[in-house]
Amino acid sequence: MTEIDWNEWGPETRAIRAGQRRTAEGEHSDPIFTTSSYVFASAAEAAARFAGKDTGNIYSRFTNPTVRSFEERLACLEGGERCIAVASGMGAITTLAMGLLEAGSHVVCSRGVFGNTILLFQNILGKFGVSTTFVDLTDAAAWEAAIRPETRLLFLETPSNPLTGIADIAALSDLAHRNGAWLAVDNCFCTPALQRPLAFGADLVIHSATKYLDGQGRCLGGAIVGSRELLDKAIYPILRTAGPTLSPFNAWVFLKGLETLSLRMKAHSDNALQLALWLNEQKNVKQVHYPGLPSHPQYALARRQQASGGGIVSFELEGGQPAAWRLIDATRMLSITANLGDVKTTITHPATTTHGRLSADERLRAGIGDGLIRIAVGLENIQDIQHDLKI
Ligand SMILES: Cc1ncc(COP(=O)(O)O)c(C=O)c1O
Structure with missing residues (x-):
């Protein structure tokens, strides 16, 4: 051949x-x-x-x-x-x-x-x-x-x-x-x-x-x-x-x-954008971080470099760590795990998991607040993902 x-x-x-x-x-x-x-x-x-x-x-x-x-x-x-x-x-x-x-x-x-x-x-x-x-x-x-x-x-x-x-x-x-x-x-x-x-x-x-x-x-x-x-x-x-x-x-x-990478990345991005838009409307959410939102500070740059926003959405809740942990613990379908990139949606509290070994000062300088939650949006039905988040 x-x-x-x-x-x-x-x-x-x-x-x-x-x-x-x-x-x-x-x-x-x-x-x-x-x-x-x-x-x-x-x-x-x-x-x-x-x-x-x-x-x-x-x-x-x-x-x-x-x-x-x-x-x-x-x-x-x-x-x-x-x-x-x-x-x-x-x-x-x-x-x-x-x-x-x-x-x-x-x-x-x-x-x-x-x-x-x-x-x-x-x-x-x-x-x-x-x-x-x-x-x-x-x-x-x-x-x-x-x-x-x-x-x-x-x-x-x-x-x-x-x-x-x-x-x-x-x-x-x-x-x-x-x-x-x-x-x-x-x-x-x-x-x-x-x-x-x-x-x-x-x-x-x-x-x-x-x-x-x-x-x-x-x-x-x-x-x-x-x-x-x-x-x-x-x-x-x-x-x-x-x-x-x-x-x-x-x-x-x-x-x-x-x-299946290109199919999955399109689907992750579609679900993540819908979730980011929905989170943006919730009154207990202080800020949503997602490069596919026009409100993202580097939205124009992201559009030049990336085909779409990707599957990761982070957001800051009013009420700091207790509120963030309450929200995570109230989920029934989402997986509480620090991994990402899975077809299953995962939810994590960066300040006490992925970034937990950094000092409080290092976390502060990296912008990782106590009320921050990261969701790696999977490929389940988007309404089910939203329904599982009791914000
Ligand atoms: C952006 C990023 N880079 C590197 C790594 C490390 O990868 P691994 O867990 O395969 O060692 C991770 C793991 O979570 C990650 O999120």
Whole structure:
């Protein structure tokens, strides 16, 4: 069969077809290769593979056909040349940092990122001599002022978790490049179905595949997408030697998830917009954060960067933590869990869960109030979702 260049096909087609290479068995669905190692035809072939002269499989810590299919499909969707998949979203950020940074390197990171990402940069990488300055996602002057000669990486999520702030990817990639740094974007909330950060100039995209790429809350995984040169040089050696490997079974689940990604992201966005509009009318709701609402402070930018608003809506209730917990505990159908990106709607109180390990001061600066609730809007009937929220 002739090799197809999937980059020439539409995103829905790429999400279903890219990256699959049928074996001699002629299977229609992607196969799962559960093998730790591979057999060589001869000692000479083994030597050629280990020396990198022959690109065949060696050992599943760093070469597995099912994982490779997932990597190729995601790279094709993000418009990147290469993808390296790893065991979780946090594993992807750790692998990226280990590959790009060294003792003495400096990072500028948005304050509006997942709580663990803050702890990773601040505490864990801090132990190894990497320093990080945290800035407001949308404050262009603060990003610029934080740059130092030793700044190597700018890191952000857009939309941010949980407040759905929107960063100007093109402006920040320009800032990074003028200063000899890379821009990495966590594209977890939008996925390539709604936003492709590389097209706006980002150097690297990271994913928690655990979320929308899976889409049904089953498996953990992560990925890094970017240019072949950067991934081969900086990221692949960490995968091969440090071993944050994705299991082939999880890669297979993500391959299945990607097949329905564009349909699901449209449906998540439709439900989320309806919920955001409804929340906006409730008298106990102080503020609704959703990039698909014209009242969102970066609505125009979101429209330029994203195909739609995505599935995450946050809102602030009158009455602080007691009111927020009361509302969460009164739900009967929604799932009280911190995960997101599932067909099942989830509800969480960021201040005491995803961002609970930050100090009160850090939470305040990140804008995570005690009355804030985050809903990852699923694909149930929207009236049922509203009915379950006793506001
Ligand atoms: C935006 C974002 N990035 C990264 C992660 C980490 O992903 P994982 O749980 O797969 O390690 C999460 C997890 O919730 C997240 O919400």
